[in-house]
Amino acid sequence: MNSIQSLVKDLADTHGRKRESLLPIMQGVVTREKFLSEYAMVEIAREIDISAAEVYGTATFYSFLETQKMGKYVIRLCKTITCSMKGKNQILLAIQNMLKVGLGETTSDGKFTLLETNCLGWCHKAPAMLINDEVYTELTPEKVRETLTMYMNKNDEN
Amino acid sequence: MSDKINITINGLPVKVNKNLTILEAAELEGIRIPTLCYHKDLCVAGNCRVCVVELIGQKRLSAACATPCEEGMEILTNSLKVRNSRKHIIELLLSEHNADCTKCYRNGNCELQELASEYKIMTQDFLELVPFKNYTIDNFSPSIIKDDSKCIRCQRCVRTCAELQGVNALTVSHKGDQMKITTFFEKHMNEVICTSCGQCVNHCPTGALVEKNYIEEVWEVITDPKKHVIVQTAPAVRVGLGEEMGLKPGTRVTGKMVAALKRLGFDSVLDTDFTADLTIMEEGTELLTRLKKALVDKDENVRLPLTTSCSPGWIKYIEHMYPEYLENVSTCKSPQQMFGALAKTYYAKARRLDPENIVSVSIMPCTAKKYEAARPEMYDSGYRDVDYVLTTREMAILIKQAGLDFNKLEPVKFDRLMGESTGAGVIFGATGGVMEAALRTAYEIVTGREVPFDNLNITPVRGLEGVREATIKIEKPVKEWAFLDGIELKCAVAHGLANARKVMDAVKSGKADYHFIEIMACPGGCLGGGGQPIPTNPEIRKKRAEAIYAEDGDMPIRKSHMNPEITKIYKDFLKEPLGEISHHLLHTKYIKRERY
């Protein structure tokens, strides 16, 4: 059994093998692998006994269940109205200049993927962004550069 | 004691059964509310919003298909608010639709077109969205073409593939303006579990899902003097073709069908029912051989239950989903493919034709047959066994293009040598038919007597329930089959792949102890196939089934083994069932496929 298979099996052992278990299992795979590969989806389909197409159709509905390969750190910058008013475009430029990627792209070292997302619920401290599950608010170009530098220097294994 | 409630529809007071939807209640009162996503075969979706009606006192409109009637409801089906809203809905659908109707296969038989015509949508004030979309067309499958630019996202195909067939090859993906209907990872239909059953094509209201047609190719060979074009017709075609010609569902048009094919220019007009009879000989022998191996030789390797193999949709399904049971499937080819292999060998020899110049065409109620004919192993004659498969719908197009007045044609008989059939052959077109045909022959072989059913009508295997079971006790068999004395032959019949799954799961879990299972991929059997006239619904399929059994009842010979052409082919060519030549031409192998 390879690592995806055992991951899916463990997740199914934890969450069950019914249709209700689908979202938690997909979330578990995304947490570790950062995205749902074709292979992972077939394994999930096999484990819960639904069709692969159903897994794909459900996954693609949810913005955080990516089906394309993602970097280790996924940046999600809020683009809804208040963050937009409070300088999100400057933040976007700062990130793009620093990481040399555009929206939807991943850095060549596979570390960062830059995405936009909708209202994160931090409008009183706009602009805001998520990096994986961590939230960063009251962003300024300097703050963003500091934060990204911190991530670049992270030596973690997961 | 019925629960009736009082409502008004367009001001008329009406008493209706409780729990009817507004749509159903209106229909009973003779009021047609237009729909798109609604279909009698499927669960209610309520997403197109075309069927909205006004309830007096409520600001928002309600979807008639999804709203149950309640006491005191005052319904308006054609108020100004309803009309304006409905017009907007249609305009919105048209704005994201490839509305180039003259170039569309469903031109003239499209539900969106009908709606636009009914509401006289003569201008498009909204913006055209099609140029902003990157719609794709998938025409990689030999049977089905999927054109996203014509999809109105009613999800009928998804619900069909899920509820009716249990295959779930199609899904809705993404959301918002990116929402679309697609396959696993948006692969081509022929790269995934799609069985080509074509039920999605039957249920699609527009031209988003159509069969791949071979009309031009067939005209070309018909009009090529060097080619000898043989055509075979499936049993279900003769009870469906009439609907394309304006006749009532369930009208039998066998003689006219043959006459039309002759007029179209086919050189030999023969009958798939002939090879249906042949299938019974081969498969019946196969079943009895397996029973002998299991019960007498105590061979542990022999696989029971035996399942039928004439439905290519079923074959593809089991290859994907239950590959460990492939050896349970009969090695017999389908009647279409048996015919194809024989046309370029047996028939060619007998008629002194060069098989190089023979083109083998079939008319099928089925889209999966197109896929089956294109399977790489179907070349046992030395050539491609079946060159082109046309659906019932395509045959109707040929007839119309030729300017034939179908209803005036005098009935004509099939040509000889592979054109004679029995009642057992024709009932292949209905669910339960293969089982019944097989039992009529196998029982007689084993006991020397006819099946103990009135007039040979084995009613327990007939009908339209999803899964049916029948048990036949073998008593006083002839000497050769003495080992079967007292055995209760347990049979099961399933139609629609969702029911096939039920049966296979029962077999897998050990709960089922059948000996023989007939599986048809399509609801109703082939008569409800993906190539039959559109629309389809339970009433229409019931009428077609009645026609099939009526056809059977009227035939002079009703048992496959009594077909003189069958006797002849064994005497002159095949020698014996499961013999060497049979193995080479009439039997096949299956392939394990991916789960997606």
Place this chain on the structure above:
Amino acid sequence: MANSYLLKRADFIFRNENDWEQILSNSIKKKPQALINELISSELKGRGGAGFPTGLKWKLAAEAKSDVKYIICNADEGEPGTFKDREILSKVPFKVLTAMAVCGYITGARQGYIYLRGEYKFLEDELNKVIDEFEYYCKEIKLDFKIDVFMGSGAYICGEETALMESMEGYRGEPRNKPPFPTLEGYEGKPTVINNVETLAHAYTIFKEGAKKFYDLGVQYSRGTKLFSVSGDTPKPGIYELELGMSLQDFVYEFGDGDTKAVQVGGASGFLVPRKKFKDAAIGYQGKLTGISLPTGGSMMLFNSSRSMYNVLDNYLEFFREESCGQCTPCRVGCQQLLLGIKAVKRGEKPASYLEKLLRLTETMQYTAKCGLGQSVANSFSSIVENFREEMIY
């Protein structure tokens, strides 16, 4: 024009006296009908935006006949400009859990869920710890009630109650047909009470302080207090608990930056009120924007004169175009038509009169869309286009 009227602030939600154990054990000693009556007489209405009477909802679920029932806390806060539920779950989660458990006691439900939006995943661990402590106490007082957290994965539409339940069942978050309503057939087809986080927090206040104290605040049809999430061009962004029924003029006086051009009340699904209408608008549940507007969750976004209302509308429509589930025609195609439509008018590709056609389209969307998302696009579209027409064209 100076006005010394002060917005009536309150402090019920975030004041934490750590008395949840007492409130819970006292509540379950009362008769369920008595508790329902408290809620009904308080006239508490749903604080997520739809404003359905909470007491009635719990009553219907209690009357439904089923062995299995569910209580779901809707923490899928996604309406732009709303961030109060996050604060409640961070600061006073026990109030929410208590209210859920009392609801369970009243209705007969033994299982509760908190549907937490994926963007708030950082709350999950702490919330689970709190739940563990809570369940421990429930066991002690012999109350059969368990709570589990269900994580969302980035879909605004899952805040709609039936879409939320679809999501929990493992499907795409596509709203269902109503009827049947969740109180009869909800999660897994069982009677389900689904309430916004804040609604549950207010229910806690009512169980603690009594219905009258809640009822005495606010105005007719809009009793009690509400949390407002204030952001945008304001010197005081943040969360404020205010009595309902306040005038928008007073609100702007308190929270504006002196140059407030317009206020978006209720997020992208709500109404934009221009300066000239501030004095006519009050915040509460009642009818349309002739005097009273709907809080739709309490999002209040202030725009000053430097803001282009065209950009604002464009931003909302982009949001809806992406977040629509896509199943129903009016919303899926309508949102695209509206967004591309205003762009075309702005670029001069369509005449200004095309805006009228779009306004009529939003009416159709309001009448025919399958769920609140499609039905509410008309709110911001019509209020912005009608009040700032010039900005759409030039």
